[in-house]
Amino acid sequence: MLLDAFGCRWRLDVSGLGPDLGPRVEELWSRAAVADESEDGEDGCAAPVFVVTRGSHPGLVVIDGDEQDATDDEVPYAVSRALTFASIVRRTGECLMLHAAGVAAADGSTVALVAASGTGKTTAASRLGRRLGYVTDETVAVEDDLRVRAYPKPLSVVVDPTDPHGKSEHSPDELGLLTAPADLRLVATVVLERTDEVDAPVLEPFALVDAATLVLPQTSALPSLERPLDRLAEVLVAGHGPWRLRYREIEDCATIVAELAAGRTPGGLPEKVEWQWLAGSADPATAAARQQPPPVPPPPGVFVPDLVVEIDTVVVRAPYDDALVSDGAVLVLQDALPTTLPGLAARAWLAATEPTSVARLVEDAEDGLGSHPEAERLVLGAVRSLVEGGLLRAR
Structure with missing residues (x-):
């Protein structure tokens, strides 16, 4: 076949x-x-x-x-x-692949429901797919124009909760799931959070960098794409997202998801999230060299990651693969590993595009955030953490 x-x-x-x-x-x-x-x-x-x-x-x-x-x-x-x-x-390298369930309205408007393995994707697909078309319970593949490629595979249902890898397969027809239309487009991406702390489902927007940090592990081969974090941001902000859906029983979420597919949300749509994408500065040779210790002690003036950082130390960004900036926070990919930088750490990293003294970073922080009696100590602590984490280099 x-x-x-x-x-x-x-x-x-x-x-x-x-x-x-x-x-x-x-x-x-x-x-x-x-x-x-x-x-x-x-x-x-x-x-x-x-x-x-x-x-x-x-x-x-x-x-x-x-x-x-x-x-x-x-x-x-x-x-x-x-x-x-x-x-x-x-x-790999062609489309963005989310570990997500997908359901679609009759016009092809598709909602991706992102969750880690074993935390509700198949249950969401099997319940919500009786009201909306079943796209997949496993991989939502999004092209660069937000078209979605269907994957209506058999649904993998856990037989024994103590053995999450022991699953039985059921066809969408056996479960009574609706057929999705042929032409699909992504209109919203939702992070699922099952919790007993809510009585009724709550759909809420949240910060882009926070959402990207949560969703990034639930992607396949994202760093292989051109503009990986930019592509991820485009997917997350679709339909005025990012969105998080907190719920106790997924059956109670059918109306919310259907409304989201139709472009409607409780309380109206929030303002569209803005972001800035920063192309990486690393190349394969640089990345390989960064993983190896220097063969001899570096001469004066050479940037090294383990220097003790003081107020007169000069720092600069280390090579990185990709970065996403939004609402004062930064998500950095370095050697395909993500790091989230909030507040002062984000500001210091962004300001260190060229060799810059820590003292100048303190001035920059106070120029942007206002004076603070502990500014020097706080910025110095943030810079030290960035140097220890390999995101800044010191000399």
């Missing part, structure tokens, strides 16, 4: 699983099947064959060339996991 996984076409061959299990796997993936043999996938590649067959001994299965332990009950989930991973690899 020919199927599409968020822009990747595959020719799924499960004939080697036998007359019972093979048709069952095809049934599970029927919502993702495509009939048009003439077009390649979004990645421009003709559909490779994804073969699933019995292994060399009973209890073994070979999935796309990888032999692994799996009972017949475990094979469908193993296929879903492997096919998802293989599709992520193929689309």
Whole structure:
């Protein structure tokens, strides 16, 4: 069968699983099947064959060339996991991939519901997909124009709460989920937060850097994109976000999510969030060198990360991969690792584009934030933390 996984076409061959299990796997993936043999996938590649067959001994299965332990009950989930991973690899560097459930209104307006593994994506998709079209319970792939690529895979339901990796597969049709339209576009991204502290669901906007910090671990291969944090910001601010949905039971959120898909929110839409994207200064050779200790003590005037920082110390930004600035806070990617800088740390990092003394950074802080009797101590502490964290270099 020919199927599409968020822009990747595959020719799924499960004939080697036998007359019972093979048709069952095809049934599970029927919502993702495509009939048009003439077009390649979004990645421009003709559909490779994804073969699933019995292994060399009973209890073994070979999935796309990888032999692994799996009972017949475990094979469908193993296929879903492997096919998802293989599709992520193929689309790396091409689109932004969120670990999220996706549901869509009849006009294609799609809401991505972001959550960590095991914290509610599949439950959200299975409940909300009875009112809105089911897009996916696993990976929401967003193109650079905010088009969404559907991935209506079988839903992976945890069988035993004590074993989060033990899951059974159910097709969207078996669960009564609505079919999403063919043309999808992202209109909102929502961070899910299940909590017993609220009686009724609460949809609330929150700061872009805070949202990006939470969502970044729930992406796949984000640093491989051009402008990674800028792309993430565009996705998060869609529909006047970022949004956080705090809830006790996801069933109670159906109306809120449907309204959000329609461009309406309780209390009206907040002002659109502004941000600044800073292109990284690091290159592969610099990044590799930054991870190695200097072979000899550096000569005077050379920037080093472990110098004791005092008020007359000169500092400058260390090479970084990417940065996002919004509302006085900064999110920095360095060696693909994120660091969030609030307040004084953000201001000092932003001001140190060129070699600058700590004393001058104190003046800059007071110029922007007002005088403070502890300004020198506070700025010095922030700069020391930045130097220790490798975000600033001192000489």
